[in-house]
Amino acid sequence: MNPIFIFALHKAGTVDDTVAELLTVAKKINPTAGPIALVAGIGVELAQACEALQATFTKVWKIEHAECAAGNAEVLRPALVKIIPPESIVLLAHEHFAMDLAPGLSIKLGVPYVPDTIAVEATDVVTLKFVRQAFSGQFNSSVTCDASGGAVITIRPGAFKAEQPAPLHGEVIEKTSEIGTLAVRRRYQTTVPAAQGDVDITRQTVLVSVGRGIQDEENIAIAQELADVLGGAVSCSRPVVDAKWLDKSRQVGSSGATVKPKVYLACGISGSFQHMAGINGSPFLVAINKNPHAPIFQFADLGIVDDVLEFLPVLTERVREMTSGKSASAKTAIAK
Numbered sequence: 001m002n003p004i005f006i007f008a009l010h011k012a013g014t015v016d017d018t019v020a021e022l023l024t025v026a027k028k029i030n031p032t033a034g035p036i037a038l039v040a041g042i043g044v045e046l047a048q049a050c051e052a053l054q055a056t057f058t059k060v061w062k063i064e065h066a067e068c069a070a071g072n073a074e075v076l077r078p079a080l081v082k083i084i085p086p087e088s089i090v091l092l093a094h095e096h097f098a099m100d101l102a103p104g105l106s107i108k109l110g111v112p113y114v115p116d117t118i119a120v121e122a123t124d125v126v127t128l129k130f131v132r133q134a135f136s137g138q139f140n141s142s143v144t145c146d147a148s149g150g151a152v153i154t155i156r157p158g159a160f161k162a163e164q165p166a167p168l169h170g171e172v173i174e175k176t177s178e179i180g181t182l183a184v185r186r187r188y189q190t191t192v193p194a195a196q197g198d199v200d201i202t203r204q205t206v207l208v209s210v211g212r213g214i215q216d217e218e219n220i221a222i223a224q225e226l227a228d229v230l231g232g233a234v235s236c237s238r239p240v241v242d243a244k245w246l247d248k249s250r251q252v253g254s255s256g257a258t259v260k261p262k263v264y265l266a267c268g269i270s271g272s273f274q275h276m277a278g279i280n281g282s283p284f285l286v287a288i289n290k291n292p293h294a295p296i297f298q299f300a301d302l303g304i305v306d307d308v309l310e311f312l313p314v315l316t317e318r319v320r321e322m323t324s325g326k327s328a329s330a331k332t333a334i335a336k
């Protein structure tokens with residue numbers, strides 16, 4: 001049976017939401033495998049991450065190295081090559097760090113690499129069948145991978161619902177001594193925080209997110225009205241920022257902010273990989289799009305095929321009726 005490893009991202013000791021999504025994928029690949037967490041970093045933050053991971057993994061493999069704390073793929077890659085046993089399947093979230101780490105890792109391990117997968121179609125552990133998107137999500141392709149000798153697979157954040165396994169108290173296994181001395185040619189310098197706009201979209205419970213389908217700057221007011229009645233904020237896709245209709249601080253995605261709302265209304269957004277990469281924490285995703293074949297519907301909990309310019313004012317009115325005369329907590333209740 002191929003062992004399954006999950007590379008666990010963490011920030012300041014807080015384990016990333018994608019880890020729970022990778023657990024879902026691991027279970028789809030092999031329900032009985034019992035995946036092992038791989039975690040790297042240093043000091044208290046690493047200890048906190050390990051403690052959190054122990055609650056959902058039976059085994060947590062820990063690598064303590066200062067450069068690994070800064071997400072240095074050049075250092076971590078040879079470290080992983082030294083400790084990952086043959087025939088392992090390694091799962092990572094398809095975000096910046098994995099894009100740097102995973103291709104070279106698959107080469108060094110001598111195993112196939114399947115990037116940015118959005119679904120697992122086959123359950124046969126030896127021959128895995130995944131779904132990937134092509135041409136900015138316009139097409140889905142099925143990819144078959146012979147994983148008998150292992151594989152490195154990156155999974156699109158948000159494509160799988162987070163697994164909520166029964167609480168465990170797994171074992172932390174120290175792997176640092178096995179990695180030996182690592183050559184460091186690329187060093188972490190500093191983190192530059194993103195510019196903060198008038199509204200912090202990363203802290204909102206409800207986001208009404210507008211895409212190119214909103215068609216004009218003046219139509220953003222329609223989305224703002226809905227956000228107001230829901231007690232949320234307006235965010236957007238990149239074309240809206242490029243058109244200067246909204247500030248860059250409102251952009252969700254790989255080159256924008258990563259958001260973690262409870263409810264995400266995607267209004268006239270096609271669902272490109274770069275946009276979806278910014279939606280974290282498996283929110284209840286409502287997609288409103290006039291194209292029934294828009295890729296966003298594959299990720300949506302609720303899909304509405306309609307013109308946003310017609311649908312949003314009607315929805316705003318309905319929410320107003322439901323909350324009229326009620327306290328602000330009623331809005332929060334709707335969001336819940």
Ligand SMILES: Cc1cc2nc3c(=O)[nH]c(=O)nc-3n(C[C@H](O)[C@H](O)[C@H](O)COP(=O)(O)OP(=O)(O)OC[C@H]3O[C@@H](n4cnc5c(N)ncnc54)[C@H](O)[C@@H]3O)c2cc1C
Nearest residue numbers: 211212213237238253254255256268270275290291307308
């Ligand atoms: C390096 C790089 C980084 C990027 N980073 C980001 C990023 O951080 N965030 C991001 O969002 N994008 C990013 N992009 C761009 C990304 O690839 C897509 O082009 C972008 O997400 C598409 O935005 P959209 O869905 O609003 O527009 P489109 O893809 O044009 O989709 C518009 C959608 O609106 C629908 N529509 C049109 N009119 C209506 C209507 N009246 N009612 C209902 N639906 C309607 C259409 O059917 C369509 O599905 C990046 C690209 C690159 C190359």
